[in-house]
Structures are given as C-alpha cells and as structure tokens.
Amino acid sequence: MRILLEIKDNKAMHLIEVLKGLSYVKTIPIENTENLEKTLLKTQIRDAVQELSLIRQGKLKGISAKDLLDDL
Numbered sequence: 001m002r003i004l005l006e007i008k009d010n011k012a013m014h015l016i017e018v019l020k021g022l023s024y025v026k027t028i029p030i031e032n033t034e035n036l037e038k039t040l041l042k043t044q045i046r047d048a049v050q051e052l053s054l055i056r057q058g059k060l061k062g063i064s065a066k067d068l069l070d071d072l
Helices: 009-020 033-056 065-071
Strands: none
Touching: none
C-alpha cells in the first residue's frame, strides 16, 4: 500500500526518522508535486522488475499469460 502524506517542512524530518525506524516501511522523499508522477512511475517499474526477478528465481509464483488474459 502506498500513502502520500503532506507534512509541514518543520515537522517532516522528525516523522521521516520515525518511519525509517520501522522495518516494514519504505520512505521515498518527493521534493515537489511536479516530480510525484515520475517518482511513482519509477517506483512501480522498480517493484515490477524486483517481482519478475523473484519469479525467475522461483521465490514467487507467477501467473501464465492465459490466466492473465482470462481475468480480463
């Protein structure tokens, strides 16, 4: 799940440090909203490549193209 938070600059660093302390949270700072879409796209592509790598290693189970098309 992804959540976009808008935080006042003077409070942001404290919250980021708290979030970094949680092993199950990944933080990606975005400097301005103009870069938001580009950053999200890069993150989604990186996640997809990592998932494909895990599927190829046999650590994740993929689905066949037929099953994918059947779901559409």
